[in-house]
Amino acid sequence: MGRPRTNRVLPAYASAFTDRHGRERVRFRRQGWQTVYVHDTPGSPEFTQAYLTWQRDGRLQTQRATPYSFDDLISRFYASNDWQRLKPTTQETYRGILERFRSAYGDRSVATMEARHVAALVARMGDTPTAANNLRKRLLQLFRFAIVLGWRRDNPASAVKGLKVRAGGFQTWQEEQIAQFEAHHPLGTMPRLAFDLALYTAQRRSDLRLMGPGDVEDGRIRVKQRKTGKAMLIPMHPALVQSIAATPPGEPFIRTALGKPFTEDGFGMWFMRQVRAAGLTGFPLHGLRKAAARRMAEAGLTNQQIKSITGHTTDSEVSRYTREAEQVLIADRAMGILAGDKQ
Numbered sequence: 001m002g003r004p005r006t007n008r009v010l011p012a013y014a015s016a017f018t019d020r021h022g023r024e025r026v027r028f029r030r031q032g033w034q035t036v037y038v039h040d041t042p043g044s045p046e047f048t049q050a051y052l053t054w055q056r057d058g059r060l061q062t063q064r065a066t067p068y069s070f071d072d073l074i075s076r077f078y079a080s081n082d083w084q085r086l087k088p089t090t091q092e093t094y095r096g097i098l099e100r101f102r103s104a105y106g107d108r109s110v111a112t113m114e115a116r117h118v119a120a121l122v123a124r125m126g127d128t129p130t131a132a133n134n135l136r137k138r139l140l141q142l143f144r145f146a147i148v149l150g151w152r153r154d155n156p157a158s159a160v161k162g163l164k165v166r167a168g169g170f171q172t173w174q175e176e177q178i179a180q181f182e183a184h185h186p187l188g189t190m191p192r193l194a195f196d197l198a199l200y201t202a203q204r205r206s207d208l209r210l211m212g213p214g215d216v217e218d219g220r221i222r223v224k225q226r227k228t229g230k231a232m233l234i235p236m237h238p239a240l241v242q243s244i245a246a247t248p249p250g251e252p253f254i255r256t257a258l259g260k261p262f263t264e265d266g267f268g269m270w271f272m273r274q275v276r277a278a279g280l281t282g283f284p285l286h287g288l289r290k291a292a293a294r295r296m297a298e299a300g301l302t303n304q305q306i307k308s309i310t311g312h313t314t315d316s317e318v319s320r321y322t323r324e325a326e327q328v329l330i331a332d333r334a335m336g337i338l339a340g341d342k343q
Contacts, residue, residue: 010042011051015258028054030263068151070142071106074098077145089206089226089264096265097138110146115159122160129163136162170284173199173291177283184278188246191274194254194267196243198285201234202292202310205285209267212252216244225311234309293318 010016013030026042028051029035036054040046065071077083077098083091105113118139125132139157146152173181178199185192197208206226215222220233221240244253252261262270271285289310296306303315312318 012260014042014051016042066107066109068110069107070102070110073110073142073146073149073151074102074106076149077142080145082141082145087226092264094138096263097134098142101135101138110143110151113156115156118157118160122163126163129165133162133165136160170286170290171282172294173283173287177280178291180280181275181278185274187243188248190247190254191271191277193243193247194271194274194285195288196240197253198288199292200237200240202289202296203234204289205267205271206264208285209254209262209264210252211254213249214251228311228313230311232308232311 010026014026014028016024016026018024025037025039026047027035027037038047038050040050065075078095086094118136121139122132122136125135136157140155143152143155143157147155181195182192185195194208197203197211198205201208201211201221201223203211203223204225204227207223210226211221211223216236217233219241220235222231222233224231247253250259254262254267256262256266256270268285275281275283293306293310296309303318306318307313307315310318
């Protein structure tokens with residue numbers, strides 16, 4: 001495929017290319033969504049309508065769904081009030097799960113899926129129990145919507161139990177894993193900058209992926225947490241300042257190979273590939289948020305101080321992140337007292 005000739009500015013997730021026959025084409029492509037190709041001229045009313053339809057339904061109207069199929073149900077769900085009431089960040093997360101399901105079972109009749117089928121789907125994802133449970137929740141939601149539409153009288157997902165997830169949630173990075181990742185991904189690389197942003201700002205991936213030079217102000221980085229809506233100014237750790245300075249500049253800081261921002265799911269999956277490249281498994285991006293809280297607790301910061309950086313609102317939320325560090329600190333101090341250390 002050759003380089004496109006069009007000079008028009010295309011909307012997000014649209015890209016132009018020249019196919020092997022020399023024809024210029026445009027596609028809409030986004031992680032977790034169906035890739036579609038359009039023949040209308042960019043900027044034309046037909047092109048704009050096709051793009052808006054894809055943004056709403058994840059596909060074009062010309063790709064007609066089989067009536068009463070999951071294709072049909074999911075498209076109707078995207079147009080429902082239930083969907084419109086969700087936050088954009090929640091819609092993005094849910095859409096990724098629903099579209100992966102639709103790519104495999106979209107042409108299947110909603111009426112034919114039974115509890116045993118849902119159970120088999122969940123069991124098949126035993127290696128990723130959190131993802132399995134998230135799929136089950138979305139199917140519960142879909143079947144409830146199908147009942148409202150009159151397509152079903154029961155909810156087969158309600159009879160299926162979720163998988164047991166390891167206690168403690170996401171695994172916290174320890175200093176050994178932190179050092180191993182840093183040794184593999186040196187300063188100046190995109191994976192290292194993503195790692196440093198997570199470790200030194202203690203923010204969620206939904207916020208990390210959007211941070212850029214425009215958010216830096218007087219030695220602090222500005223963030224409005226997408227999950228909570230909380231606006232914060234976080235002082236920048238010297239190690240983060242060094243990492244940003246060493247990495248080729250761009251907006252946002254972390255970008256895809258095409259120079260575009262990552263989707264939330266895409267960012268998480270990309271980072272997991274960087275973790276595996278460093279020879280680590282089972283240490284997700286969110287574990288760095290927990291590692292940041294652990295480090296702060298080990299340094300003796302109060303819950304209030306930790307909350308001023310992580311954005312948590314209650315002490316109980318912070319305690320889930322710092323319980324391990326608090327145990328070590330308390331044990332060290334207790335043993336010091338027993339050993340006659342008055343400090």
